[in-house]
Amino acid sequence: MNPANPSPVSAVRPAVDAALAEFMEHRRKLMAEIGPELVPVMDALDHMLAGGKRLRPAFCYWGWRGAGGAEIPEIGTAAAALEFLQACALIHDDVIDNSDTRRGRPATHRRLAALHERSGWDGDPAAFGRGAAVLIGDLCLAWCEEMYSASGLGEAALRAGRGPFDMMRTEVMAGQYLDMIEQERGGETVEAALRVMHYKSAKYTVERPLHLGAALAGRHDELAPVFTAYGVPLGVAFQLRDDVLGVFGDPAQTGKPAGDDLREGKRTLVVAETLSRARSGDADRFRTLLGDPALSAESVDWMRALITASGGLAACEQRIDDYTARASAALDTDAIAPEARAALADLIVAATARER
Amino acid sequence: MNPANPSPVSAVRPAVDAALAEFMEHRRKLMAEIGPELVPVMDALDHMLAGGKRLRPAFCYWGWRGAGGAEIPEIGTAAAALEFLQACALIHDDVIDNSDTRRGRPATHRRLAALHERSGWDGDPAAFGRGAAVLIGDLCLAWCEEMYSASGLGEAALRAGRGPFDMMRTEVMAGQYLDMIEQERGGETVEAALRVMHYKSAKYTVERPLHLGAALAGRHDELAPVFTAYGVPLGVAFQLRDDVLGVFGDPAQTGKPAGDDLREGKRTLVVAETLSRARSGDADRFRTLLGDPALSAESVDWMRALITASGGLAACEQRIDDYTARASAALDTDAIAPEARAALADLIVAATARER
Numbered sequence: 001m002n003p004a005n006p007s008p009v010s011a012v013r014p015a016v017d018a019a020l021a022e023f024m025e026h027r028r029k030l031m032a033e034i035g036p037e038l039v040p041v042m043d044a045l046d047h048m049l050a051g052g053k054r055l056r057p058a059f060c061y062w063g064w065r066g067a068g069g070a071e072i073p074e075i076g077t078a079a080a081a082l083e084f085l086q087a088c089a090l091i092h093d094d095v096i097d098n099s100d101t102r103r104g105r106p107a108t109h110r111r112l113a114a115l116h117e118r119s120g121w122d123g124d125p126a127a128f129g130r131g132a133a134v135l136i137g138d139l140c141l142a143w144c145e146e147m148y149s150a151s152g153l154g155e156a157a158l159r160a161g162r163g164p165f166d167m168m169r170t171e172v173m174a175g176q177y178l179d180m181i182e183q184e185r186g187g188e189t190v191e192a193a194l195r196v197m198h199y200k201s202a203k204y205t206v207e208r209p210l211h212l213g214a215a216l217a218g219r220h221d222e223l224a225p226v227f228t229a230y231g232v233p234l235g236v237a238f239q240l241r242d243d244v245l246g247v248f249g250d251p252a253q254t255g256k257p258a259g260d261d262l263r264e265g266k267r268t269l270v271v272a273e274t275l276s277r278a279r280s281g282d283a284d285r286f287r288t289l290l291g292d293p294a295l296s297a298e299s300v301d302w303m304r305a306l307i308t309a310s311g312g313l314a315a316c317e318q319r320i321d322d323y324t325a326r327a328s329a330a331l332d333t334d335a336i337a338p339e340a341r342a343a344l345a346d347l348i349v350a351a352t353a354r355e356r
Numbered sequence: 357m358n359p360a361n362p363s364p365v366s367a368v369r370p371a372v373d374a375a376l377a378e379f380m381e382h383r384r385k386l387m388a389e390i391g392p393e394l395v396p397v398m399d400a401l402d403h404m405l406a407g408g409k410r411l412r413p414a415f416c417y418w419g420w421r422g423a424g425g426a427e428i429p430e431i432g433t434a435a436a437a438l439e440f441l442q443a444c445a446l447i448h449d450d451v452i453d454n455s456d457t458r459r460g461r462p463a464t465h466r467r468l469a470a471l472h473e474r475s476g477w478d479g480d481p482a483a484f485g486r487g488a489a490v491l492i493g494d495l496c497l498a499w500c501e502e503m504y505s506a507s508g509l510g511e512a513a514l515r516a517g518r519g520p521f522d523m524m525r526t527e528v529m530a531g532q533y534l535d536m537i538e539q540e541r542g543g544e545t546v547e548a549a550l551r552v553m554h555y556k557s558a559k560y561t562v563e564r565p566l567h568l569g570a571a572l573a574g575r576h577d578e579l580a581p582v583f584t585a586y587g588v589p590l591g592v593a594f595q596l597r598d599d600v601l602g603v604f605g606d607p608a609q610t611g612k613p614a615g616d617d618l619r620e621g622k623r624t625l626v627v628a629e630t631l632s633r634a635r636s637g638d639a640d641r642f643r644t645l646l647g648d649p650a651l652s653a654e655s656v657d658w659m660r661a662l663i664t665a666s667g668g669l670a671a672c673e674q675r676i677d678d679y680t681a682r683a684s685a686a687l688d689t690d691a692i693a694p695e696a697r698a699a700l701a702d703l704i705v706a707a708t709a710r711e712r
């Protein structure tokens with residue numbers, strides 16, 4: 001991003017943070033009245049919400065502004081609701097993948113397992129942590145909708161927004177399920193990886209938040225095609241960058257151990273592009289190593305080298321460039337208000353930057 | 357229930373079933389478009405939804421009718437949405453408790469684990485089943501809200517209903533979390549068991565659905581106290597009956613192995629009432645056996661005998677009678693429309709019957 005420009009995310013971050021803080025303060029009181037045991041649940045949630053990049057709220061906000069919506073606090077609240085959906089997705093994803101960390105800190109189920117250990121309770125701390133995290137994710141999903149409905153936007157706007165809001169929730173869960181299936185059945189085609197990215201990332205992270213913003217501003221039908229043309233390729237590029245960082249990223253920046261995606265056996269496009277290019281002996285060894293929880297640093301290095309040498313990495317970088325260019329080209333329209341066009345152009349850079 | 361009367365649940369069941377079928381048909385198409393792999397997800401959900409007793413929709417419906425609401429299909433749809441919340445709660449509860457069965461059939465996570473086995477995929481079928489069930493529960497929670505909002509009731513009614521609808525979702529998850537905590541820390545006081553029942557059962561199953569119905573009919577503030585006075589004691593009695601059946605019930609009727617609650621170590625009021633009365637040696641042995649997954653039939657028999665001999669069972673039956681009487685007394689008011697009063701009186705019998 002051009003450091004001379006204010007970040008397109010920072011334009012909405014204060015409103016989003018304030019809306020989340022106010023909502024959480026009210027829920028904290030409510031939960032404490034039900035029982036003091038619920039305080040650690042709220043602490044875990046505060047921690048999870050604080051770490052968000054506010055990317056989905058930013059796309060929702062700029063979808064609204066791009067459709068001519070005014071700069072009013074209510075859109076910040078409606079957009080902030082998406083952070084609860086994302087919190088649910090991440091908390092449950094970490095349970096499903098049995099990931100120990102999230103953004104360099106213990107995952108929610110690990111935090112709750114640690115509470116169990118500290119408290120000296122009976123039973124299995126890990127099982128308690130997982131169960132608690134399932135319930136905390138459920139709370140997030142319920143509160144996402146509660147915050148959306150109580151955003152203060154008019155009934156007609158909220159009703160119009162429900163189309164993309166509903167699709168977004170269904171698609172992200174369907175995409176997560178397809179992702180699990182591909183992982184289990186060892187899917188390794190480019191098509192399979194792209195389908196998962198389409199639902200789990202492209203539509204969920206970029207397209208639907210933009211649609212939601214446009215719908216709330218009363219211009220969904222008019223702007224949906226433009227935002228799809230921009231959002232779907234950008235969302236794929238965003239996920240591809242994430243996948244590349246998941247293999248090559250600096251642990252200090254990604255918050256995950258080096259090569260963690262390889263250890264978890266994620267069936268990303270990076271894997272598909274590598275396996276489709278590598279010689280069969282190398283591909284076989286790669287397959288054997290992929291998903292080995294005890295993967296050594298040497299093996300991670302060997303896998304990285306193959307991803308690079310096979311041309312898999314270059315293919316992914318080329319795709320990022322291509323998808324990014326398609327997203328940029330889609331902004332070449334008068335249908336989107338000028339200030340929003342500039343912000344959406346900056347968001348392309350922010351979402352696909354090599355450093356996070 | 358007096359067999360001469362039509363069941364107060366059957367009054368709403370056809371509308372609820374029809375609304376669920378229509379909603380699911382639409383979702384089935386949507387999911388199949390995303391990917392044919394999602395068909396088994398919908399099958400699992402159909403199965404889960406088919407087994408519901410429609411108790412929460414019935415209370416919502418009679419809350420509406422009690423507040424003077426007309427017999428229109430839209431209330432059936434809004435009430436049916438609660439079956440999705442219940443499906444989420446049960447699917448996630450079975451994951452959390454690692455329960456193999458639900459209503460005598462494999463739990464959702466076991467169904468998905470079986471799919472994994474049949475498909476011959478890599479990885480751990482049990483882990484896949486749990487992960488898939490987390491996502492399927494999430495879908496249910498999102499669809500609960502989607503169905504509510506799309507019920508066809510007016511915006512003002514839906515807005516008024518959001519208060520109880522929101523509280524209901526927060527309270528059931530908070531109650532489930534407290535339940536987990538009590539189980540882990542070996543809680544055995546009557547007060548602790550009653551607090552869990554208050555949120556997880558009394559408010560969730562009876563009081564809030566009634567409040568929701570009254571709110572949708574525009575009479576929440578007027579009727580909420582009456583429905584609380586009826587709903588909270590009835591909800592506790594309902595859960596107590598469930599807890600007694602969980603220890604003494606016929607597996608053919610409960611759909612769970614005999615003494616399953618004892619094997620799972622549930623910290624129910626039955627346990628609390630027994631431990632507070634048993635001699636210390638017996639209580640110690642009871643504590644040791646409680647929650648042993650390999651509990652033998654002989655040990656189950658011994659525990660049942662202690663629950664009876666200690667007076668724990670009689671105390672629970674006495675509480676069921678007392679709470680039921682309080683619920684009945686609360687109906688002695690002209691605030692509730694006559695037909696609904698009769699139905700709510702029948703629902704007391706239906707919800708606390710010794711046979712299910």
